[in-house]
Amino acid sequence: MTPKRLHIAIQKSGRLAERSLDLIGSAGYRLTKSASDLAYSAENAPIDLWCLRDDDIPTFVADGVADLGIVGRNVLAERAAGGGNGLHEVMALGFGRCRLAIATPAGFDYRGPQSLRGLRIATTYPNLLKRFLAESGVDASIVIMRGAVEVAPRLKLADAICDLVSTGATLEANGLVAQTTVLQSEAVLVRATRSVDPELERVADSLLSRFRGVVASQGAKYVMMNAPSSALARITEILPGAGAPTVMTLAGREDLVAVHAVCQESVFWETLEALKEAGASAILVLPIEKMM
Numbered sequence: 001m002t003p004k005r006l007h008i009a010i011q012k013s014g015r016l017a018e019r020s021l022d023l024i025g026s027a028g029y030r031l032t033k034s035a036s037d038l039a040y041s042a043e044n045a046p047i048d049l050w051c052l053r054d055d056d057i058p059t060f061v062a063d064g065v066a067d068l069g070i071v072g073r074n075v076l077a078e079r080a081a082g083g084g085n086g087l088h089e090v091m092a093l094g095f096g097r098c099r100l101a102i103a104t105p106a107g108f109d110y111r112g113p114q115s116l117r118g119l120r121i122a123t124t125y126p127n128l129l130k131r132f133l134a135e136s137g138v139d140a141s142i143v144i145m146r147g148a149v150e151v152a153p154r155l156k157l158a159d160a161i162c163d164l165v166s167t168g169a170t171l172e173a174n175g176l177v178a179q180t181t182v183l184q185s186e187a188v189l190v191r192a193t194r195s196v197d198p199e200l201e202r203v204a205d206s207l208l209s210r211f212r213g214v215v216a217s218q219g220a221k222y223v224m225m226n227a228p229s230s231a232l233a234r235i236t237e238i239l240p241g242a243g244a245p246t247v248m249t250l251a252g253r254e255d256l257v258a259v260h261a262v263c264q265e266s267v268f269w270e271t272l273e274a275l276k277e278a279g280a281s282a283i284l285v286l287p288i289e290k291m292m
């Protein structure tokens with residue numbers, strides 16, 4: 001019997017494709033591309049990747065063709081808002097961040113969702129928009145488009161749009177302004193709600209804990225310094241997103257201690273200056289490769 005393999009669906013090409021492969025690589029899986037370019041195999045684990053259009057990923061996972069998938073939360077939420085089930089978000093992956101937002105022409109006097117009453121709103125996310133309008137108690141008509149939503153107001157096809165925004169450059173180039181956020185999104189790992197083969201469950205558990213480690217170590221830093229024992233409380237206060245630091249005595253120095261901490265947030269020059277001002281010296285900031 002050939003050993004079972006865990007199948008993960010990722011985007012074939014597009015905004016999430018490269019980062020999805022990077023994440024799997026950072027989790028220690030060595031990938032070989034298939035001849036067709038549509039699949040990868042891990043050499044060192046029973047894991048295969050399938051490369052698909054992002055819109056197909058939820059269905060493939062829900063139907064059990066793939067066990068896990070990496071997709072934008074927006075895609076998952078749109079399916080759920082349309083009544084699609086059998087899927088859930090396992091974890092947020094920290095890349096592909098964007099928001100689904102209502103945007104209006106720059107001169108429009110927008111005073112919240114109420115201002116949308118009676119208007120036509122263009123979107124590729126009709127289910128999420130419909131739910132947002134219902135929750136806001138607003139009656140408006142939805143113009144469903146397949147893409148290029150940002151041109152709809154200029155073409156007089158709609159009065160406003162509901163679309164994904166990351167930098168906002170596309171909106172600005174089209175004379176539009178982002179107003180209310182409908183959904184915060186980023187790439188997420190999804191799996192089916194049905195149970196997976198027990199043999200593969202172990203493979204999935206290991207992958208999940210490795211993914212958690214990679215995501216948690218993104219941006220995290222290991223900070224070391226010497227400090228007067230009297231300044232310890234102040235220094236702990238300054239360290240961004242750190243738990244209780246490790247404090248060690250220094251040989252032959254009663255007044256000084258070594259302080260080590262894992263900081264979950266970015267450590268800026270301002271933070272280092274504040275630490276120095278509080279009495280710290282020999283400050284080192286190191287990247288963290290793995291965390292578990």
Ligand code: PRT
Nearest residue numbers: 014015053054055072096097098164165166167168169170
């Ligand atoms: O071919 P396939 O169907 O697989 O890909 P696709 O074209 O449907 O998706 P793709 O690759 O464009 O996006 C995949 C996922 O990336 C989305 O589902 C989101 O979860 C996420 N993402 C992150 C974004 C953006 N940022 C984003 N900016 N998806 C789309 N955009 C659009 C935005 O709507 C705007 O039109 O990109 C344009 C540029 O955005 P600004 O704000 O930076 O100008």
Ligand code: ZN
Nearest residue numbers: 053054055056
């Ligand atoms: Zn798509």
